[in-house]
Amino acid sequence: MKTMFSRFALAMAAAVAFTAPAMAQKQGGDVVIAMTQAPPSLDPHASSAQVARNVNLHMFETLYARDENAKPVPDLAEGATISPDGLTYVFALRKDVKFHNGKMMGSADVAASLERFRKGGASAALLAAIDSITASGPNEVTVKLKSVQSTFLGNLSSPRSPIAIIPAEEAAKPIGQASPIGTGPFKFVEYKPDSHVKIEKFADYKPNPAYKERDGFAGAKIVYLNSVTFRFIPEAGARNAALESGQVQLNETSDSPTAKRLKDNPAFTVIPVLPFSMQVVKFNHAQAPGSDANFRRAVALAIDPEEIMAVSYPDIYKLDYAWVYGGSAYHSDRGKWKTDIAAAKAELAKSGYKGEKLAYIVDNTRPSVDVATVMQQQLAQIGVNIDIKVADWPTVSKVGFTDEGWNFWTHGFGIEPFEGPASVIAPWVKGVSQRKTDPVIDGLFDKINTEMSVEGQKKIFDQFQDHMSKEAVALNIGNYGLFQIASSKLKNFKAYRIPRMWGVWLD
Template sequence: MKLKFLHLALAAALVMGAATPAVAQKKGGDAVVAITNAPPSFDPHSTSAQGARHVNLHMFETLFARDEGAKPVPDLAKSVAVSADGLTYVFTLRSGVKFHNGKTMGPADVVASIERYRKGGASASLISSIDTVSASGADQVTIKLKSVQSTFLGNLSSPRAPIAIMPAEEAAKEMGKALPIGTGPYKFVEYKPDSHVKLARFDDYVPNPAYKERDGFAGAKIAYLDTVTFRFIPEAGARDAATMTGQVHLNETSDESTAKRLKGNANFTVMKALPYAVQVLKFNMAQGPGTDLNFRRAIAQAINAEEILGTAYPDLYLMDQSWVYPGSPYHTGRALLKQDVAAAKASLAKSSYKGEKLIFIIDNIRPNVDAATVFQQQVAAIGVNIELKVGDWPTISGIGLKSDQGWNFWTHGFGIEPYEGPASAMSHWVKGQGQRKADPVIDDLFAKLNSEMDVGAQKKLFADFENRMADQAIAINLGDYGLFQVVSNKLKNFKPYRITRMWGVWLE
């Protein structure tokens, strides 16, 4: 079998080698981070919740991870060799990596972790192409695929519900029951429901020698802090108050009014995490006028996306309708929305809509409610009657993701998928997951993308996907929005990313 070696770790080292901070790092202290929700689980395989990623990715690592630009790079793997036919991946593991229980990581742990994820991981479909996974040497693991999958390393490195490596004895436990024992720079200390979770520096952590600085979810994950306390503070005003009174060092999610109030305050730095998510407007294509292309086109023509985003996220949005973020090699940068009220009225007249009241479901966070309210006003101008139905996220997402009934429109953030890239962004619309009715063209484009190894051809397939989404008004990408993050000036070297990374930072 002929193998092709990917020397990704060396490339990363050359890129990141000169990026070490010029100021002196200081060990010690407890950094307190205000996050909106408690993790539903500390078993990383069992949940894709954002709150879980924020905490679990400090304790767990993966074979491959995403760098700052979301490219898959080695993490617990030292390198990978891929067969000429694209079906066999041989991973060489880094040596001497320790778990938090003192055990040295080996191939058996990697095999057990991947096998566990295949059977019941929160995003098990990511690795459904695996045929077999086996230990093939003292420091090697071999994965054989059923068919070529161009996105395999990207899927393996997904942070959504990470395919984390844990001790084999933990991987033997049922989903949701594994103890939080990983290889990451911080280890679990305590969890108090409705209060906080505390992590401590793992002094036996083995940094990846290929890096000198943090790089996305990979890189040099150096823990300077003694402990990190993640406090669960769901109410925005309470998070801001805790920040301003010095109870927390980092507020992961603030709003524009607080950002403006703190501008120029020497005690804080307000940072933008932008883009952080796409504001997506969904149609229920399984029932009602959402089944009618003329109706969907009328809605797309009627709306002013910038007015919607500008109201929901003042000073914190990008007018960009690509389904991946700027900076991705697959980003097209095209404007696919243009308001044309006259055309909207003409399309509506050709549709099956007869003035009936339609239901717009939204969860109760302010930006989504604001976005839905502006949308309601804009489509009223062409004669579409909308009723807003507001609820908490579990209730609304349960309706929108699982039911064909009880809704016609839904808006929410679409964050991790555009970060991960084309396959992840497309997957939400495959087999009608996001729109409740499959589109055969989208399904075909997704299948072709997964088997296409040529990057140029992949870009063409993704551009065709974006055109199909716009032409058929399968869903409307309103643009990108971000987060304001407020950082105490006692916390040094923090940089916004997909999670609040607490490695590479220190307290003064």
């Protein structure tokens, strides 16, 4: 495992790793955040995209949520009573929760939301173990499982495609068509897909009384700001210019040269975050040649991850072939491979590939385009002909979840390794990501969800990593980080999986 975390980045990490002195919180003010892309949907059940989480998790909440260390904790639920056989969960709901439309949240809303997600949510596999969902009282929901699932509360609290609670009438709508009405500390104002999403403080929001502080996606969500606008600025230079001119107060993803230039400027705070995501390359298994494991292995052997990451994420990357982040109990070096051009050519010769052009879809952010461009050059060495097709994230993600129009797709895989093994395996279940069902992966997902011990789960996850490597189902190129740069006027901001705007204020 090789890390490229420059002295500059290490210095920045040390500089921001301090406990802020007590400051007087100020009410009011409007924050603008520069984001790379527009969210593909504001229906929380419809997308697992990072840009969707950035916005949606300010407006929507879940029964259980992940704390700062990714542990599942109660959020809209007061807690859960679990039957001795592990098959029945009775959730007591908080009684003081109001939706943005003024309706009080009740068990019917919760039951309808869970039913909707398990039937068609972007990560519906997380709730596959559910047998029935019942509104068993005005403020009580009972969930019965088909079999014991050790990861059920973890799955329920997943922020990847949040299992958000929405009004029952919204839950009756098809996936992708629900209005953005949630219970979160901010409520929807407007969405202009070519420009921005704006949200504002929800005046009737009551922070969870069980918590005193901000804690991951849970905790006390206290809002001091009047509004937050997420402005979509794909070009890195334009995001930096907007920050430096005062048009935005937070650049959610900046580049290394700008971070270095602003590190000593008292008007800004530079925050390095590593790891933030894995750079994953997907193959379309529904179409030749991606359907051929020989071709996929040829690609794996031909590419040089070091060069790809060094070009795409200078100063802030880590070569790591594991499908979870370092420090996890499930981390290992399994699946590591070496570049071997001769072996790559031999594997390619066994495949049916004849030199035809292959579509490599990629969103229009600079690192993603760089990854595709370097891979294009590397694969040309063995005779693989790549045609890079660049579009915005909503367009690319729409194509990437269909069986046609693409052969390769690269993007970040960030929240899944943060959550753990079940969430890492889930996107590949029923062929959602690779577009063809893989019985081995589906079987391992079932096993890891019922295995109670960490040791047993690790053995199962090792099998998953071995399978991903042997069959080259997809490629984990390495971990990348990012530099977030905030205006010094933005107080008490702490980097996390999303740019949380509760607990912060403007000075």
